[in-house]
Structures are given as C-alpha cells and as structure tokens.
Amino acid sequence: MELLFVVLGAALVGLGLRYLLPGRDTYGSAVLPAVSAAVAAAVWAGLTWIGWTFDGGWIWWASLVAGGVLAIATALILAPRRRHRDVALFDRLSRP
Structure with missing residues (x-):
C-alpha cells in the first residue's frame, strides 16, 4: 500500500x-510525472529489498x-535536444 502512496506522491x-522548469512546451505533459513515479517506485523497491522499512522516514525521502x-534531469536534457532537433528538421524541410 505504501508503494502506491510513494508513486502517487x-x-x-x-x-x-x-510547471516550474523551463521548456515544458517541448515534451509531453505526462513525461515528468511518469519518470518521477517510475524512478521512485524502483528506488522504493530496491530499498525495501535491502532492508529499509516502510515506516521509516528516510525511505520516503530517498524515493x-x-x-x-531524475525528473529534473530529464527536463533539462529533453528541452534543448528537442529544440535543436526541431530547428534541424525545419532547416532540412525548408530547403528545395
């Protein structure tokens, strides 16, 4: 049950x-929530496997x-790459 709560959180x-990071117009609206939820679930599962208990605060913070x-890293990597590729595609398509 706690895994569900950490994924939702x-x-x-x-x-x-x-909505806090720049470049949100370059990727989908569910990318960052999906990345954050997937990473938190994996971290939570890994930490419970090594013996951390769900009632400790550290497992929540770590997850x-x-x-x-990783959601921040994803946003900071995706936005410039997408803009660069869009400009390159526009240049390629606008040539006769």
Whole structure:
C-alpha cells in the first residue's frame, strides 16, 4: 500500500516540476510525472529489498528525492535536444 502512496506522491512532484522548469512546451505533459513515479517506485523497491522499512522516514525521502532529481534531469536534457532537433528538421524541410 505504501508503494502506491510513494508513486502517487512522486507523480505529484513530477507534475509540479513540469510547471516550474523551463521548456515544458517541448515534451509531453505526462513525461515528468511518469519518470518521477517510475524512478521512485524502483528506488522504493530496491530499498525495501535491502532492508529499509516502510515506516521509516528516510525511505520516503530517498524515493521522492530520487524521482524528483531524475525528473529534473530529464527536463533539462529533453528541452534543448528537442529544440535543436526541431530547428534541424525545419532547416532540412525548408530547403528545395
């Protein structure tokens, strides 16, 4: 049950980051929440396998922060690459 809560929390973190970070017009609206939720679920599962308990606060912080950090990295990598590829495609298509 706690895994569901951490995934939902991470999705909300990713959704919030979508509106705080620049370049949101270059990727889909569900990319950052999906990345954040997937990473948080994987981190949560890995930490429970190594013995961290779900009632400790550190597992929550580690999972949510890892999801948020990778969502930020995704946004900062995707936006410039997409803009660069869009310009290159426009240049290629606009030539006779």
